Amino acid sequence: MFEKLGEILRKVTDKVANAIFLDKDLVDSIIKDLQRALIEADVNIMLVKQLSDKIRKIAVDERIKGIEKKEHILKILHDELENILGEYKQLKIKREKNQQNRIMLLGLYGSGKTTTIAKLGNYFAKRGQKVALVGLDTHRPAAPEQLKQLAEEHKISYFIDLFEKNPAKVWKKVKDKLKDYNLILIDTAGRHTLDKVLIAEIKALEKEIKPTEIILVIPADIGQAAKKQAQEFKEVTDISGVIITRMDSTAKGGGALTACAETKAPVYFIATGEKINDLEEFNPKSFLARLLGRGDLEALLEKIRSVTDEKSQKKIQTKISEGKLSLEDVIEQVKSMNSLGGFDKIKSMIPGFSKIKEKIPESVLENQETRISKWEHIIKSMTQHEKENPEILEKQTSRIQRIAKGAGVPTSEVRSLLKQYRLLNDMVKSGGNLEMSQGLSQKQLQKFARKFGKKLRF
Numbered sequence: 001m002f003e004k005l006g007e008i009l010r011k012v013t014d015k016v017a018n019a020i021f022l023d024k025d026l027v028d029s030i031i032k033d034l035q036r037a038l039i040e041a042d043v044n045i046m047l048v049k050q051l052s053d054k055i056r057k058i059a060v061d062e063r064i065k066g067i068e069k070k071e072h073i074l075k076i077l078h079d080e081l082e083n084i085l086g087e088y089k090q091l092k093i094k095r096e097k098n099q100q101n102r103i104m105l106l107g108l109y110g111s112g113k114t115t116t117i118a119k120l121g122n123y124f125a126k127r128g129q130k131v132a133l134v135g136l137d138t139h140r141p142a143a144p145e146q147l148k149q150l151a152e153e154h155k156i157s158y159f160i161d162l163f164e165k166n167p168a169k170v171w172k173k174v175k176d177k178l179k180d181y182n183l184i185l186i187d188t189a190g191r192h193t194l195d196k197v198l199i200a201e202i203k204a205l206e207k208e209i210k211p212t213e214i215i216l217v218i219p220a221d222i223g224q225a226a227k228k229q230a231q232e233f234k235e236v237t238d239i240s241g242v243i244i245t246r247m248d249s250t251a252k253g254g255g256a257l258t259a260c261a262e263t264k265a266p267v268y269f270i271a272t273g274e275k276i277n278d279l280e281e282f283n284p285k286s287f288l289a290r291l292l293g294r295g296d297l298e299a300l301l302e303k304i305r306s307v308t309d310e311k312s313q314k315k316i317q318t319k320i321s322e323g324k325l326s327l328e329d330v331i332e333q334v335k336s337m338n339s340l341g342g343f344d345k346i347k348s349m350i351p352g353f354s355k356i357k358e359k360i361p362e363s364v365l366e367n368q369e370t371r372i373s374k375w376e377h378i379i380k381s382m383t384q385h386e387k388e389n390p391e392i393l394e395k396q397t398s399r400i401q402r403i404a405k406g407a408g409v410p411t412s413e414v415r416s417l418l419k420q421y422r423l424l425n426d427m428v429k430s431g432g433n434l435e436m437s438q439g440l441s442q443k444q445l446q447k448f449a450r451k452f453g454k455k456l457r458f
Contacts, residue, residue, distance in 0.1 A: 005254065006291040008037035009081075013292060016073050027059040034077075042223040042255030043084065044262070051080045078288065085284035086261030089241060091213065091268040093129055093183055102184045102209055105243075106202060106233060107217035109190045112245035114143055116217050116271060117187045118150035119279040120243075123269075124183055125156055132181040134174060135160035136167035136205065139189035147187055154276055157181065167201065168208050186211070194232050202237055213240045215268065218260070220244050223252030227259035234265065245271040248278070257282075326388045327379050327421055374409050375417045381406030390421050 012033050019026055031052045038048045058073050093101050103120075107113045117133055125131045133151050135158065137143035144160040151158035159174040167189065178184055188205060191198040206214070216239050218226045226244075233239050242260050247253045247270045260267050267282040379387060381403045386393060393399050393414075404411045 005037050005041045006293065008033055009291050010293045012037075013074060013077065016070055016077075019070065022059055022069060022073070024060075027056060031055060038254065040251065042252040043258050044224055044255070047084050047258060051077075051084070054080060078292075081291075082284050082288050084258045084261060085287060086257065087264075087266055088283050088285065089266035089268065090281065091215075091241060093124060094212075095182065100178070100182055100184060101213070102186065102211045103213045103215060104186045104188060104205065104209060104211040105215050105217055106188055106237070106239075107190050108194065108229070109140070109192055111190060111217040111219050112271065113137070113190065113217045114146050114187055115150065115274075116243055116245055116279070117147065117185050118154060118156065119271060119276055120269070121151070121156045121183075121185050122154050122276050123279055129183045130181045131156055131183045131185065132178055133158040134171070134178070134184060134186045136170055137187050137189040138165045138167050138170065139191070143187070143189075168204055171205070171208055194229075194236065199236050206237055214238060215240065216242050216265070218242055218244055218256060219250075220247045220253040220256045220270075221250040223250075223255030224259045226256040227262055230260055230263040230265045234263065239265055241266045241268040243267070243269045243271065244282075248272045327382070327390050327417070328387060371416075374407070374413050375420075377407040378403060378409060378414055378417055390418055393418060 012030050015026065015030055015033075016022070034055075035048050035052055038051070039045060054076055055073055058069065058076060061069075105113050105117055105120075114135075114137065121131045121133050133147055133156055135144040135147040137147075138161075144162055148158060148160055150156075159177060161170045161173060164170050164173070171186075186205075186209065189198070189201060214237055216230060216233050218229060222229065226242075230239070230242060242265050244253070244256050244260070244267055253270075257267060257270075269279055270282045272278045272280060386399070386403075393403075397411075400411050400414045404414050407414075
């Protein structure tokens, strides 16, 4: 949903960078484009005006001349955009022995608390935390059942009571069962407004649970109204941070982000879709880099790691250390990439993608579930020796024909799978694999991104 904003911001920075002279007409044009983009993203008009005034002031300042003035304008633009997005604050989970992290999630009806609880649980479980979800939303019908369904689907421990309607009593019943978990995520009830009943319930639960963090969940589609909501909750309890949901489906996300920044309520995470992995840490600097087309390799690699648990990572890393993947491993890697939501979800994280995307076939950007299904049928038609040593198929047309016939696909699909295998295996051998890439140099990371963006079909 920020694609249009990013496109305009990139045009604005290109205009400044490529200008020979910064005359009044050019400055007015730049400011007009910038204002339109930010207002369409629902950024507060006063913040837009402040940014515009600063750029105009620098542009007419005769003391700053030539290329230095252009660089100064670009720096001011970057710094001010970063400022209105707020300060970076990471949600840190303590791992000390006997240290239990208890995180309460608050929010009004429709904010997406229960779904966010599951996403947050999955996020930290994949990072080695022992997570439990606790359902204390006894007000909304079917909330405990929803939490139960999400937890079971994604293999996360949970504790609910389908009959007790007093959330404090539910907590007292389950708290002794939580001793083996170091991260407890607690779902609480919402209301249409922050009324006296909800306030009393929040305060009672806070006293009983003694949370280490209290996080407010706000939907992006309320835009600048997020400021009022964050302020109201902060007056009731000590809100440590915010998670903004539905960032993928509204034009008001910029309003919600900047509104939270104005209230000094740091945004920990943003939810960018409905899938379990559509949750990412919010870092204003990295977010802005993606808007400006510079990519965010750290976020990309973190997202790649998030789709597999530690056990699966260790398994694949063992095979990587041996220098060889099987075809079944390739399928698992491609499935992992697909579970991120397809190329469309991660393309802004690839440096320079905005300038090369027109050169990439549309089929690369589409969801490849059909292709994966075909590949699975192909692998089932192979012998175990062929699965583990696919290179023997390269020059044996008869084998490829036999496999294609058994899978009910053209031979081109078999060759496509073999091509995918070669690509990933080459990346493993060169040190540019997906799972161990956090140890690579910047040059190697850039090489990985180019390969990924131009060649990897998932």
